[in-house]
Structure formats: C-alpha cells, structure tokens
Amino acid sequence: MGLVTPLLSLLRALVYVFLLAPIVVVVLASLNAGNFLTFPPQGLSLRWFWTFLNNDVFIDAIVYSLILAALATAVSLVLGTMAALYFVRHARREAEAVRIAVLLPLILPEILTAIALLFFFYEIGIGTQYKIALFTGHVLMTLPFVFLNVTTSLQGRDDAVELAARTLGASRLTAFRRITLPLIAPGMATGGVFAFIISFDTFGISFILKGTGSAPLPIQLYDYLRFNFTPEAAAVSTVSILLTLVLVTVSNMLFGRD
Amino acid sequence: MTEVSLLSLVKSYGKSTALKGISLDVGHGEFVSLLGPSGCGKSTTLKCIAGFEDVTDGKILFDSKDISRKLPEDRDIGMVFQSYALFPHMTVARNLAFGLEMRRMARSEIADRVARAMDMVQLTPYADRYPKALSGGQQQRVALARALVIEPAILLLDEPLANLDAKLRDEMRGFIRDLQKRVGITTIYVTHDQNEAMTMSDRVVVMFDGEIAQAAPPEDVYDRPASERVARFVGNANILDLAVADQADAETSLSLPGGGRLAVTGGADAPVSRLRVMARPEQIALTGPGEGHIDGRIAKRYFSGGHVEYHVDTDCGTLNVLCPTTQNVAEGANVGLSFDTRRLWPLPGAAHVTAEPAA
Numbered sequence: 001m002g003l004v005t006p007l008l009s010l011l012r013a014l015v016y017v018f019l020l021a022p023i024v025v026v027v028l029a030s031l032n033a034g035n036f037l038t039f040p041p042q043g044l045s046l047r048w049f050w051t052f053l054n055n056d057v058f059i060d061a062i063v064y065s066l067i068l069a070a071l072a073t074a075v076s077l078v079l080g081t082m083a084a085l086y087f088v089r090h091a092r093r094e095a096e097a098v099r100i101a102v103l104l105p106l107i108l109p110e111i112l113t114a115i116a117l118l119f120f121f122y123e124i125g126i127g128t129q130y131k132i133a134l135f136t137g138h139v140l141m142t143l144p145f146v147f148l149n150v151t152t153s154l155q156g157r158d159d160a161v162e163l164a165a166r167t168l169g170a171s172r173l174t175a176f177r178r179i180t181l182p183l184i185a186p187g188m189a190t191g192g193v194f195a196f197i198i199s200f201d202t203f204g205i206s207f208i209l210k211g212t213g214s215a216p217l218p219i220q221l222y223d224y225l226r227f228n229f230t231p232e233a234a235a236v237s238t239v240s241i242l243l244t245l246v247l248v249t250v251s252n253m254l255f256g257r258d
Numbered sequence: 259m260t261e262v263s264l265l266s267l268v269k270s271y272g273k274s275t276a277l278k279g280i281s282l283d284v285g286h287g288e289f290v291s292l293l294g295p296s297g298c299g300k301s302t303t304l305k306c307i308a309g310f311e312d313v314t315d316g317k318i319l320f321d322s323k324d325i326s327r328k329l330p331e332d333r334d335i336g337m338v339f340q341s342y343a344l345f346p347h348m349t350v351a352r353n354l355a356f357g358l359e360m361r362r363m364a365r366s367e368i369a370d371r372v373a374r375a376m377d378m379v380q381l382t383p384y385a386d387r388y389p390k391a392l393s394g395g396q397q398q399r400v401a402l403a404r405a406l407v408i409e410p411a412i413l414l415l416d417e418p419l420a421n422l423d424a425k426l427r428d429e430m431r432g433f434i435r436d437l438q439k440r441v442g443i444t445t446i447y448v449t450h451d452q453n454e455a456m457t458m459s460d461r462v463v464v465m466f467d468g469e470i471a472q473a474a475p476p477e478d479v480y481d482r483p484a485s486e487r488v489a490r491f492v493g494n495a496n497i498l499d500l501a502v503a504d505q506a507d508a509e510t511s512l513s514l515p516g517g518g519r520l521a522v523t524g525g526a527d528a529p530v531s532r533l534r535v536m537a538r539p540e541q542i543a544l545t546g547p548g549e550g551h552i553d554g555r556i557a558k559r560y561f562s563g564g565h566v567e568y569h570v571d572t573d574c575g576t577l578n579v580l581c582p583t584t585q586n587v588a589e590g591a592n593v594g595l596s597f598d599t600r601r602l603w604p605l606p607g608a609a610h611v612t613a614e615p616a617a
Contacts, residue, residue, distance in 0.1 A: 160343035163310055166330040167337040168408060169360030178356075182347045 023241060030234035048235040058236055061220035066243075068216060069199035072138035076195045077188060079139070080146025084184075087147075088154040099147075106144040110204035113140060118208055128211030137205040142195035149194065153187025189255035197244055260321045260411035260444050261286055262307070268315035269302050269468075276302040278468040279316065284412075284461075287442045289435070290473075291455035294465035295491070300448045303465075304416055307446065309333050320411055331360075336405030336443075340417040342397045344389035350376070350400050351385040357408035375407040378437070395426045402434065406441060413438070413445040419454060431458055452492045456480065464488050480538070486605050489536045496537045496577045497605070502530055510604065515573035518551050522602045534605045539567065539580035541598040544587060550594030559589050570595060 030049070034042035052058055083102050087095045105113045114137060121133040128134070161183075165175035206216045215223070217240060225233050262284040269277040277299045284290045292300035305311040307318055309330035318326040325333050345353050354375050358368040376382045379399040389397055398418060405413060418434070419427045435458045438445050449455050455462045456476040463473040464484075472484035483489035486497060500512040503519060512520045512533060522535055547553050554572035566586065568579040570593065577595065587593060 158341045158343055160339040160341050161345055163308075163330070164337065164339060164343035164404075165345070165356065166310075167308060167333075167335050167414075168357030168404070169331050170356075171329075171331055174360070179345055 026234050026237045027241070029231055030238040032231040032234070034231070036229055036231070048231040049239075051230075051232050052235045052239070055232070057220060057224075058217075058232075060214055061217040062236075062239070064214050065200055065217040068135070068138060069196045072135065072142050072199040073192050073195040075139050076142040076146045077192050080143050080191060080195075081150050081184065081188060083143075084147050084150035084154060085180075088151060089159065102147045103144050105140045110141070110202065111208070113137065114205045114208035117205075121209075128209055131211065134206065134209040134211065134216075137209045138199045138202070141202055141205055142198050145194035145198060146188070146191035149187040149191030150184050151187075153184045157183055186255045189251050193247055193251045196247060200244070201240065261319075262412055262444060262446065263317075263319040263322070264303070264307075265317040265319065266315070267303065267306060267313055267318065269299075269306060269311060270314045276468050277306070277314075280465075280468075280470055282463060282470065282473060284444055284446060287444055289438055289445045289447065289458060289460045290463060291447045291449055291459040291461070292463050292465060293449055293452060293455040293492070294471075295450060298465040299468040300450075300465050301416060302468075304414055304446065304448045307412075308335055308337055308414055334411040335414055336408060336410035336412070337414040338398075338401045338405050338416065338418045340420050342389075342401040342418075342421075344397055344400055344404070346389055349386050349388055350381060350392070353389070353400060354404050354407050357404065361408065371407055375403040378406070379403040394422050395430060398422065398430060399433075402437065406437075406443070411444070413443045415445065415447045417449055418447075419449075419451075427454075434458065456492070462492075464491060466491075481601060482603055483536065484606065486534065486536075489603075489605065494539050494578050494580075496539065496542065497534055498537065498574045499532060499534050500574070501532055505529055514552050516552055520551055520597065520602070521599060522604050523600070524604055536603045536605055537577075537597055538601070539578040541601045542577060542579045543596045543598070544568070544579060544581055544585055545594040545596050547592045547594050550596035553592065553594050556587055556589050556591045556593060559587070 028040070031044050031046065032042060032048065080102070083098055087099050089095075117133055117137050117140070118128070121128065121136075126132055161179050162175045165179045166172070170178060201218055203218045203222070206219050207222070210216065210219055217236070221233055221236055262282075264280050264282045267277050267280040268275065280299070280303055282290075292303055294300045302311060306313050306326075309325075309328060309332075313326050316326070317324050320333070345356065348356070351372055354372045355368050358371060363371075372385075373382070376385055379402060381396065381399055381403065384392060384396065384400075389400065392400065401418070415434070419430055422430060431454060447455070447458065456479070459476060461473060462476050462479045464471045464479060466487060472479055472488050474482075474484075479488065479492050483492065483495075486495075489495040489497070500514065500520065502510060503513040504511040508523060510522050510524070510533060512522065512535070514520050520535075522533075543550070552572050552574060554570040554577065556568050557571045557576060558569040560567040561583070564583070566581050566583055568581065568587065570577050570579055572595065579595065
C-alpha cells in the first residue's frame with residue numbers, strides 16, 4: 001500500500017521524461033551556436049533559425065506541408081464525418097464494413113498502405129504525377145482520426161434530437177446544421193487537429209508517394225540530414241513543434257471539451 | 259384540432275410486415291392510446307404518422323387531406339419522444355423557440371409565445387438552464403411545451419413516461435391529460451402500460467402483431483374485451499370454459515362444476531356447446547363454502563395495502579380474486595365464490611366451440 005503510490009508517481013515521471021526529453025533536446029539543440037548538431041549545445045544563439053528562415057528549400061517545404069495538411073484535413077473531415085454518421089446510424093454489417101475500411105490504414109503498417117497506393121496509381125497510369133497519389137495517401141492516413149473522434153461524439157447522443165427538429169419544422173439540412181453539427185463539432189475539431197498533425201509529420205506515405213519536385217517537410221528534413229548535420233535541422237523541427245502546439249492550443253480554446 | 263384517419267396502413271420491411279392494414283379514425287381533440295406489447299406495431303404506426311417511416315400501402319389523412327407522402331417537417335405535428343430528445347446545446351427557452359424560428363416568426367412574437375408556454379408547464383424559472391441541469395420530470399415538461407408551443411395540428415407522444423419513476427409517472431399522467439384537455443389538441447399516445455392507457459385516454463386501441471385487436475373506450479376494453487388476448491393484456495382475467503346448458507335469445511345458461519348454473523347475458527349468435535367467459539378478479543366475491551356459485555380453497559394470499567389478492571383453487575382452475583382488506587381469509591381455508599353475473603363477459607371470437615349439428 002505505502003509503496004504503490006510513490007512507485008506510480010515515479011512511473012508517471014518516467015513516462016513524461018521519455019515523452020518530453022527528445023523534444024527538449026531538439027529545442028535546445030536548435031539554439032546551438034556551434035556548427036554541428038550536438039547536445040549539449042555549445043553556446044546559445046538564434047543564428048540557425050535565421051539560416052532556416054533564409055533557406056527557401058525549407059520554407060517551401062513548410063508551406064507545401066501546411067497546404068497539403070490543410071487540404072487533406074478538409075477532405076478527411078468531410079469524408080470521415082459522413083462515414084461516422086453512416087456507421088453510428090446503421091448498426092448493420094454494411095456499417096461494420098465501412099468502419100473496417102476506414103480504419104484499415106491505421107491498422108496496417110504505413111509502408112504497406114503506401115506501397116499498395118503506389119502499385120494502384122501506377123496500374124491506372126497516373127503514377128506519382130500531379131500529387132494525386134500523395135494526396136490520396138494523406139487523406140487515407142488522416143481519415144481514421146476524424147472518423148474515430150466524430151464517432152465518439154455521436155455515440156451516446158440521442159438519435160431522436162434530429163427527428164425532433166424535423167417535427168418542429170426543420171428540413172433535413174437545417175436539422176443537421178442547427179442540431180447535429182454543433183453536437184459533433186468538438187469531435188470534428190479534435191479529429192481535424194489530429195488529422196492535420198498526422199499529415200504534417202507523416203513520413204512513410206510521403207516518402208514513397210511524393211514523386212518528383214517539391215516535397216513535404218519531413219522528406220526535405222531527411223534529405224538534408226543525409227548530407228548536412230547542422231543545428232538548422234533542429235531549428236526546423238522546433239518551428240514545426242511550435243506550429244503543432246499553437247494548433248492544439250487554439251483548438252482547445254475554441255472547442256474545449258465540456 | 260384536426261381529425262386523423264389511417265386508411266388500411268401497411269408497413270413492410272423486406273419480407274416482414276410490421277403493420278398489416280391499420281384503419282383508425284381519431285376525432286377532433288380526442289386522446290387515443292395505442293396499447294400493445296413490444297413489436298405489436300404501435301411505435302411503427304406513430305412513426306408513419308410522424309413521417310419518419312414511409313408507408314408501404316394505405317393513406318394517412320389529416321382533416322381529409324392525404325399527408326402520407328409529406329416530409330415530417332411539413333406535417334404540422336408536435337411530438338414528444340421517450341428520451342425527450344431535448345437539444346442539449348440549447349437552453350430551455352431556446353429549445354422552445356426552435357420550432358417558432360423554423361416558422362420564421364417575428365422575434366417579439368417568439369419571445370411572447372415561449373414565455374406563455376413556459377408558464378403553461380411551470381418552468382419559467384428554468385428558462386436559461388440547459389436540459390442536463392433539469393430533473394427527468396422537468397425535461398419531460400420542456401419536451402411537452404416544445405411540442406405544443408408551435409400549436410401543431412396533432413400531438414404525438416411516444417412512451418413519454420417510460421423513463422420516469424413510479425410516483426412522478428402518476429403525476430405526469432394527470433398533468434399531460436389536463437394539459438391536453440385545456441389545449442384541446444388531437445392526441446395519439448403510444449404506451450405498453452395498460453394503466454397509463456386507461457387512465458388517460460378517451461379511447462384505447464389495443465394492437466397485436468401489426469393489427470388492431472380492439473379500439474374502444476377504456477371501460478369497454480376492460481369489461482368487454484374483443485378477445486381472450488385483449489382480456490389478458492389489459493389487466494388480470496379469469497377465463498372460465500363452461501358447458502352451455504341452455505341458450506335463449508338474450509341469455510345463456512352455463513353449467514358449473516358441482517351442479518350449479520350461471521346465467522350470462524349475451525353470448526354467441528349461433529348455438530354453441532361451450533362458452534368461455536371472463537371475470538375480472540374484483541368481480542368475484544368470497545362467500546362461505548356452499549354459498550357462492552362454486553367452491554374452492556385459498557391457495558395463496560397477497561396483501562397489497564388497499565386490497566388482498568387471493569389465488570383460489572377451484573374445479574374451473576385457479577381463479578384470481580381481489581377483495582377489500584376488510585375481508586380476511588387465511589391460506590388453506592375453504593370458501594365459496596360468487597360471480598357478479600351482470601359483468602361476466604362471454605368472450606367472442608375463435609374461443610368458442612360450435613355445437614354439433616343436431617342429428
């Protein structure tokens with residue numbers, strides 16, 4: 001009895017250390033004044049952030065990743081919410097099939113989804129042209145997160161509320177907009193944030209499907225680190241950590257769980 | 259006030275048929291209950307009237323206008339759901355205003371009507387509360403007010419009291435009935451609870467297996483059930499299967515085991531050899547042995563406060579007898595049973611056996 005509580009506290013502290021230490025190391029490394037990616041940093045400086053901001057390759061990659069994540073999230077939100085509504089309202093075998101199909105990319109190794117898509121898009125003659133394969137991959141990767149969060153916010157909700165709105169004179173669309181949508185908005189927001197973050201830093205899918213031309217940030221970082229080992233990479237990572245942090249904070253403020 | 263007519267309503271789901279041709283007229287301002295066990299089609303009927311389900315065949319008329327193809331939002335109905343279905347993200351006042359907003363009513367008019375509706379269900383102090391901050395009974399009243407504030411043509415209630423505890427349920431029964439009478443709205447009420455149906459309704463519609471078994475005022479359904487199944491569903495029923503001794507125009511004389519005779523009014527139109535008659539537990543009185551119609555022995559005695567219920571073993575089977583507590587007999591005692599012959603009800607329908615044709 002007397003020992004369990006301190007042991008649990010220790011365990012919790014260790015979990016936090018394991019989760020947060022790499023982030024702290026990256027952030028500190030990005031403030032390194034030296035020429036190489038080392039830890040502990042040799043003097044403090046923001047010079048690598050400056051270098052990064054003047055490096056078009058990275059700026060392009062960040063912008064590219066942000067746009068890709070935004071578009072993938074938007075499409076995932078629509079498709080994932082539709083799938084979740086279907087699944088919750090039709091507790092039948094078809095609904096179960098939809099659920100499994102949507103969750104498959106989460107269950108399969110990312111690399112398998114990527115290779116399957118690559119084969120598929122070459123088979124239909126598109127290959128990695130026009131970024132269609134990459135975009136499809138990102139939507140598939142992010143869909144489960146929207147689906148799961150919206151499903152959770154729908155389950156335990158009373159199906160009759162939308163019908164009640166109908167009897168009060170609301171059309172199907174109005175009932176959805178005024179009643180169902182506000183009730184699932186927190187789930188959509190959480191799912192959307194997850195989707196955005198997943199798309200923003202997924203590696204396998206992007207690596208296999210990116211094709212030629214500009215690449216998402218994680219791929220660009222990987223390319224860079226193969227030939228250079230400067231704190232600029234850490235600076236890029238720090239910026240992307242900050243972006244994620246801002247996104248989560250803002251969405252929590254807007255759609256905080258009730 | 260609107261008259262509702264269901265004309266041979268049929269609802270099929272693939273191969274199974276939930277409604278097998280329901281026909282029913284509900285008059286202006288009438289309170290009609292659809293009563294039956296689960297799966298009897300009462301909820302399906304209500305869903306068809308509300309427009310949540312398409313009818314497979316047949317028509318639904320509101321004031322002689324066919325509305326069976328209209329969308330729920332175009333039917334002008336007010337509905338109270340078993341789960342209340344209040345909008346959790348809106349306050350009580352906003353919940354009530356929703357239907358009026360959908361009718362594009364002016365802001366001041368909405369505020370007026372909402373205030374009046376809240377007063378009607380005594381919820382004015384709770385206007386700015388969210389549904390989850392209300393008790394079950396209060397939520398129920400909000401649901402009722404929300405359905406009525408739009409002044410719909412008809413009011414539909416789907417087991418609205420099923421989620422309340424017993425005491426509150428009794429209170430709400432009276433509250434709903436009073437409100438319905440005051441507003442004078444045509445009301446269709448779905449329930450599986452025969453007490454609820456009988457205390458509240460002008461007319462009870464008993465349904466089994468997608469068909470109407472009987473549609474009649476509560477007294478008729480209770481005293482003169484259309485079949486043995488109805489008799490057993492609405493309250494306790496003692497069914498006596500007796501041989502016919504003599505059959506006159508308006509009266510049938512039945513032979514009792516032990517040699518006695520029992521005269522019942524009515525009976526079968528055609529000559530029959532046996533007749534099944536129903537006696538409610540409170541229509542049988544305990545007497546001394548040999549003083550009643552038949553004799554029996556008290557098998558069980560249950561005291562329930564206002565009444566005592568006896569299970570009496572007789573030659574006609576075990577009969578249920580309900581007595582005032584002033585009449586107290588111990589288990590195992592020998593008693594006589596006397597029937598209230600004016601209220602004995604010969605069961606019509608398939609239950610009786612036709613007499614052998616005279617040779």
